[in-house]
Amino acid sequence: xxxxxxxxxxxxxxIFAQIPTQPKDPAVKDPFFNQTAANAQGEKxxxxxxxxxxxxxxxxxxxxxxxxxxxxxxxxxxxxxxxVIFYREQNFVRAIGNVKLQNADGSVITSGEMEYDxxxxxxxxxxxxxxxxxxxxxxxxxxxxxxxxxxxxxNTGGTISKDGxxxxxKSANYDLNSRIIDFTGSVxxxxxxxxxxxxxxxxxxxxxxxTFNGATTITNKKNPSNLIYTEKGTYNMNSxxxxxxxxxxxxxxxxxxxxxxxxxxxxxxxxxxKGNVTLRDPQEQRYMKGGYGEIFEKKDSAMMTxxxxxxxxxxxxxxxxxxxxxxxxxxPDAENPVKKKSFLRAYKKSRMFKTNIQVRADSxxxxxxxxxxxxxxxxxxxxxxxxxxxxxxxxxxxxxxxFIDSLRVIENAFAISKADSLNxxxxxxxxxxxxxxxxxxxxxxxxxxxxxxxxxxxYADDQNEKTKEVERIGVSLSTCGTIExxxxxxxxxxxxxxxxxxxxxxxxxxxxxxxxxxxxxxxNTKDRLRKWEDIFLDSPAYEEVKYESxxxxxxxxxxxxxxxxxxxxxxxxKRVRK
Numbered sequence: 114x115x116x117x118x119x120x121x122x123x124x125x126x127x128i129f130a131q132i133p134t135q136p137k138d139p140a141v142k143d144p145f146f147n148q149t150a151a152n153a154q155g156e157k158x159x160x161x162x163x164x165x166x167x168x169x170x171x172x173x174x175x176x177x178x179x180x181x182x183x184x185x186x187x188x189x190x191x192x193x194x195x196x197v198i199f200y201r202e203q204n205f206v207r208a209i210g211n212v213k214l215q216n217a218d219g220s221v222i223t224s225g226e227m228e229y230d231x232x233x234x235x236x237x238x239x240x241x242x243x244x245x246x247x248x249x250x251x252x253x254x255x256x257x258x259x260x261x262x263x264x265x266x267x268n269t270g271g272t273i274s275k276d277g278x279x280x281x282x283k284s285a286n287y288d289l290n291s292r293i294i295d296f297t298g299s300v301x302x303x304x305x306x307x308x309x310x311x312x313x314x315x316x317x318x319x320x321x322x323x324t325f326n327g328a329t330t331i332t333n334k335k336n337p338s339n340l341i342y343t344e345k346g347t348y349n350m351n352s353x354x355x356x357x358x359x360x361x362x363x364x365x366x367x368x369x370x371x372x373x374x375x376x377x378x379x380x381x382x383x384x385x386x387k388g389n390v391t392l393r394d395p396q397e398q399r400y401m402k403g404g405y406g407e408i409f410e411k412k413d414s415a416m417m418t419x420x421x422x423x424x425x426x427x428x429x430x431x432x433x434x435x436x437x438x439x440x441x442x443x444x445p446d447a448e449n450p451v452k453k454k455s456f457l458r459a460y461k462k463s464r465m466f467k468t469n470i471q472v473r474a475d476s477x478x479x480x481x482x483x484x485x486x487x488x489x490x491x492x493x494x495x496x497x498x499x500x501x502x503x504x505x506x507x508x509x510x511x512x513x514x515x516f517i518d519s520l521r522v523i524e525n526a527f528a529i530s531k532a533d534s535l536n537x538x539x540x541x542x543x544x545x546x547x548x549x550x551x552x553x554x555x556x557x558x559x560x561x562x563x564x565x566x567x568x569x570x571x572y573a574d575d576q577n578e579k580t581k582e583v584e585r586i587g588v589s590l591s592t593c594g595t596i597e598x599x600x601x602x603x604x605x606x607x608x609x610x611x612x613x614x615x616x617x618x619x620x621x622x623x624x625x626x627x628x629x630x631x632x633x634x635x636x637n638t639k640d641r642l643r644k645w646e647d648i649f650l651d652s653p654a655y656e657e658v659k660y661e662s663x664x665x666x667x668x669x670x671x672x673x674x675x676x677x678x679x680x681x682x683x684x685x686x687k688r689v690r691k
Contacts, residue, residue: 140174140200140207143237145257146230161186163197173198183208189217194227205230212238221245224256234260242267249275249318251287263289275318278350279303282314292318307379308332309348323348331355333379339410340364341377353379365410366443369393372406382410390417394441397455397481398426401439413453414442422648423457425481427515430468435648436477437461446482454482463488464648469556470508470517471495471642484510484518494520495641498531499558499600501551502635520551528561529636530605532572539660542605543570543631544598558600567596570629571605573618587620588629622670626662 164181172178180196195210208227215221225240236258238244244251244265253271258264268284273294283298294316302309302323311329316322325346333339345359357363357375363384364370371393372386390406392415393399404419417423421439425432436459446452456479459465463477465486475490486508488494494501494508496517504524511518522528526549532540547565551558563569573586594612598605610616619628638658647653 140176140198140203140205140228142203142205142230143228145237146205146228146233146235160184161191176200191215203230204232219247222256236260249273251285265289276321276350277305280314280316294318304350305334306353307334321350323350331379338364338367343375355379363408365408366413367394367396368408368415369395370406370408370415377408382408382412384408384410390419392417392441394455399441399455399457399481400424400426401441403439412442413444414440416440420649423459425457429515433466433645433648434459434464434477434479436463454480456480462651464642466642466645466648467517469496472506472508473640473642474506482512484512486510493637493640496553496558498534500529500636500641501549502527503549516556517553519553520549522549522551524548526563527631527633527635529634530558530600532605537659537661538663539626540572540629540663541570541634541636542572542598543634544568544596544605545631545633546596560600561596561598563596563598565594567591567593567610568631569593569596569598569607569610570631571598571607574604585621587618588624589616589618590628591616620666622666625667626664 160179161184163179163183166177166179168175168177176198178196178198183192183194183197185192192208192212192214194208194212196208198207198209200206206229210225211223212225212227213221213223214227222238222242222244224238224242227236227238229236238256238258240254242251242253242256244256251267251271251273253267254269256265256267264286266284266286270283271281271285273280273282273285279302280296281299281301281303282296283300285297286295287293296314296316297312300309300311300314302314309323309329309331311325312327313325314329315324315326317324325343325348328344329342329346331341331348341355341357341361341363343355343357343359343361346355346357346361348355355377357377361375362369362371363375363377363386365382365384369392370384370386370390372390373388375384375386377384384407386406386408388404390403392401392406392408401415401417401421401423403417403421406415406417406421408415417439418437420435421437422433422435423439423441425434434457438460440458440460441456443453443455446454458479459477461475463472463474465472465477472486472488472492472494474488474492476488478487478489479485488506488508492503492506494506501520501522503522503526505522507521507523509518509521510516524547525545526547527545528543528549528551530542532538532542544561544563544567546563546567548563550562552560552562569589569591571589571591573589574583575586576582577584589607591607591610591614593610593614595609596607597609599608607616639655640652641655642648642653643655
């Protein structure tokens with residue numbers, strides 16, 4: 114490229130020496146040439162051929178010209194044109210018609226016209242300009258060139274084609290030394306696989322990377338809804354890797370990933386995000402947040418860490434999840450491969466909060482499509498003033514009506530409920546066994562069924578016919594193969610006790626506090642989640658609720674028994690040893 118303008122420079126020197134006639138009128142120059150520069154002297158160019166040469170009065174403002182197959186040569190660069198005009202005093206030349214510049218570096222410029230100022234070492238190519246550089250082609254209407262900086266630019270709109278990419282832009286600045294092109298004004302890069310649109314893109318032709326400054330969008334042609342947006346980033350067009358630094362988002366498979374610092378590989382579909390990461394899934398009405406996230410587009414899965422949490426947005430009562438690591442993914446339905454099911458998994462210190470049920474476990478797996486949740490690792494669930502524990506808990510939700518349908522507790526199932534939530538007495542209904550199913554009605558515990566080694570401690574109440582007040586009758590201790598207990602008006606009633614059934618009812622005066630609790634009784638008020646923000650804590654560490662032990666009747670009865678025993682002992686004749 115440099116050779117072309119050196120050609121112009123030395124060409125003007127040669128003509129100056131050969132033509133005695135002074136031109137009458139100076140050339141009307143583009144403002145681009147206004148900046149002056151020190152005159153440069155160098156090797157003269159060699160005129161190879163022209164059909165005619167002369168000065169015609171009234172033509173070209175009486176300036177000398179060459180015409181007809183004009184050809185000049187200088188240091189490996191060749192210029193051809195139909196006509197060339199020389200403005201000697203200004204050291205300025207103009208080439209007209211079928212202009213072509215062939216440079217030693219392999220670059221070629223063709224245009225309708227070319228101008229060059231030997232003083233400023235600047236040139237302009239006009240009308241259907243085509244610059245062909247090794248591996249790329251630039252097309253525009255007007256191309257400006259500065260020989261000193263070895264820089265070319267256009268602002269009349271143009272295209273640059275390279276390696277199957279076509280770049281459209283309002284203006285571009287090309288540094289031939291670094292091979293960096295600065296595109297500005299409605300930039301568009303068209304590729305068989307994607308389209309890039311932005312306001313300012315800087316492309317490095319050596320590394321084939323593009324830097325985005327300002328709003329930029331990369332759109333997948335096969336699936337236009339899959340796109341990348343950023344206001345600052347870098348794109349490697351060879352490896353299809355993009356690095357996003359400002360106000361960025363990745364749209365894939367109907368989901369939207371945002372973060373402060375992001376990365377995405379269009380070939381593998383793998384992406385990462387750091388800082389204020391959010392993954393939104395409008396179709397599932399769910400979003401995830403955290404400090405770090407990863408997505409796997411081809412597997413349709415995502416992972417979030419660094420204080421992650423997820424929110425399942427429901428119309429009446431949303432669900433909040435947290436853990437050390439949260440995964441969300443989709444996979445085809447076994448019965449209908451066209452349909453996909455969505456899953457959410459939380460690992461280590463998993464938590465879930467919903468106003469009608471709260472859970473804690475080491476791990477949690479939720480089938481969002483079917484509404485099935487699995488809790489493993491010391492799971493515990495609360496619902497109102499009721500608590501359920503076991504080796505494993507499965508929760509079933511009515512996804513259409515947003516209700517909790519039932520709980521299935523496997524191995525060491527233990528359900529506890531406050532006998533009367535209006536007082537602070539240590540009175541708790543307790544049911545335990547090998548397998549337990551807890552049924553809900555309108556988000557309230559309605560029935561519990563225990564199968565295998567079933568045991569129950571329940572409080573019995575009755576209404577006084579005279580005062581109409583509820584009075585405590587006593588405590589029932591039951592052991593059965595199966596137990597069904599009904600929860601009605603916050604009370605528990607054993608409605609069936611089968612297979613080896615044995616039930617004993619004790620009045621309050623005849624049952625000690627120790628017998629009113631199973632040995633593994635574990636009513637937990639310290640760790641229960643009472644608001645959704647509690648999901649972020651290892652334990653809310655609420656102050657343990659202190660319950661009062663009302664053993665007045667039992668103590669009084671025991672005292673009576675002890676007194677009676679003492680009297681009996683006093684009546685017995687004392688044996689006196691003589």
